Amino acid sequence: MNNYLKYIKDDETIDDLQLKELQLIQKKDGFKFGIDAVLLSDFAQVKKKHEVMDLCTGTGIIPFLIYGKYNPKSVYGLEIQEEMVDMAKRSVKLNSLEEKVSFINEDLKNIEYLKKLKKFDVITVNPPYKLNNAGIINPNDKLAIARHEILCNLEDVIYAARILLKDNGRLFMIHRPERLADIFTIMRKYKIEPKRVKMIHPKIGKAPNIVLVEGQRDGGAYLKWDAPLYVYDESGKYTKEIDSIYWRE
Structure with missing residues (x-):
């Protein structure tokens, strides 16, 4: 160490x-990263020939997980907070991955900048979940920025994905079930067709509290529902599915 x-x-x-x-x-x-990043990296379908962009990347957990799981051609992360990008870039050096993983300090709402970037086979995003309409929030609070739609909202994220995706490229997003109608509506507005949904439940008998959504740029209308995933079993331990996702089996 x-x-x-x-x-x-x-x-x-x-x-x-x-x-x-x-x-x-x-x-x-x-x-700190949590189960959301692990679930999203598992849900994403990435091949070795793919080039991947992770939006709202924070300190870069999803790009590193995607590299570790799939070893794609390249993985990029885009993040507006300079301090987080600095940490992510040092993690690249720490892991000696300069040829594989890269990070960009930029605002995803900077459309002219996005249009100058290459197009990607896969976009992943774990965006801020909470609507920025509940109480006073410090716009300089890094935790608030990660959780609330302060610097970008759901439409900003999906519009950015539309610009960055190759024809028929795939968007993989993790969010909250109560925003599912918004997700579908905005994805179709920008011609990213919802193709697959997976609900994550805390345990059997509890309503889902996480949703994973896959969309395809200019895809045809056909929506598939994956089997639900339960995080904890009846004894309060992680289920076998979660253990498998965490590489414990």
């Missing part, structure tokens, strides 16, 4: 992703 100290600051830590010895730099007391 001593060799790693040159990559981190005093208020940061290095987390072992338990996947191909990959490491991720995160704040000790800041926003």
Whole structure:
């Protein structure tokens, strides 16, 4: 670990992703990745020939998980917060992945910039979930930015995906079930056809609290529902499906 100290600051830590010895730099007391990132990277269908872009990438957890799981041609992450991009770029050096994983510090609402980028086979995104209409929120609060639609909203994200996707390219998104009608409506507005949905339930008997959605740029109208996934079993332990996703089996 001593060799790693040159990559981190005093208020940061290095987390072992338990996947191909990959490491991720995160704040000790800041926003930490959770099950959402792991579920999204598992839900995404990525091939070795693909080029992938992760929007709202934060400190880069999803690009690193996608690289570790699928080893695509290249993986990019786009994030507006400069401090997070700095951490993500240091994680690239930490893992010696300069030829595979890259990060861009930019606003996804900067449409002219997006149009200058290459087109991607796959877009992934774990966007802010919460509508920015409940109480006073500090716009400089990094946790709030990650959770609330302060700097971008659902339409901004889907419009950006439309611009960046290749013809028939795929968008993979994780969100909350109560926003599903909005997701479908906005995806169709920008001609990204909803193709697959998977509901995530905390446990059997509980309503879903996470939804995974796959869309295809200019795809035909056909929607498939995957079998639901339950996080915990009746004894309160992770289900076999979750253990498998976390590479514990």
